[in-house]
Amino acid sequence: MLSFNIYLYCGGNISMKMAFRPTDGWRWYFDREYDSLMLEVSSDMLFRSCYPSKMLIPDVFSEFSFSVSDAASYYQFHNCCHSLNLTESQKIQLSINGIVAANFLKPQMPKSWYFSQQSTEYTPKVADIVKVYMQEDGLEVCMMVVEVGEHASLCIIAQPTFFSMNKTFYFSEAIKVMNDRLALAQQFAQPDNSIVLDDEELELKAIS
Incomplete structure (x- = not known):
């Protein structure tokens, strides 16, 4: 996990x-x-x-x-x-x-079965903020592209942890996705069913 x-x-x-x-x-x-x-x-x-x-x-x-x-x-x-x-x-x-x-x-294998195919063609670029839609419930999810391939690109989840399709998807989790599942997202709002981590969990923590 x-x-x-x-x-x-x-x-x-x-x-x-x-x-x-x-x-x-x-x-x-x-x-x-x-x-x-x-x-x-x-x-x-x-x-x-x-x-x-x-x-x-x-x-x-x-x-x-x-x-x-x-x-x-x-x-x-x-x-x-x-x-x-x-x-x-x-x-x-x-x-x-x-x-x-x-x-x-x-190297990661694509896990595109989680996401629906997009209706419009899009060519991703490194650092693009993109959106995908969960195959099961249509939930819109925000990701950032970190590596681009001809057919699939490596992305990291760019929103708080959420649950969908019987799986918990974690903030910054890396997922390789087929490019035909990606669409450019100009702006992204946090989905209602996000598991929002408490502020103290995401701030700096003492290790002394």
């Missing part, structure tokens, strides 16, 4: 209104206790991605720097989050998980 993403920090209060910009001091490393890829932002702040080790490529099981390419992807993803009905903390989480999903996940 995928859990929602959390920020971890120790020592003092950190406001998400602070400037959150990549620097050459950021680094990735794998934490075996949490079974997660971590991003060290500073000595007081860590980010924990939501994907377990079984989903990750072997290259992540060591320490490595946050690259210029990672920084460019962060800005690209974050800039496309403005229309989403998410807190700033959630937008940062989504953006960083987008980097992890695009660069460090093992």
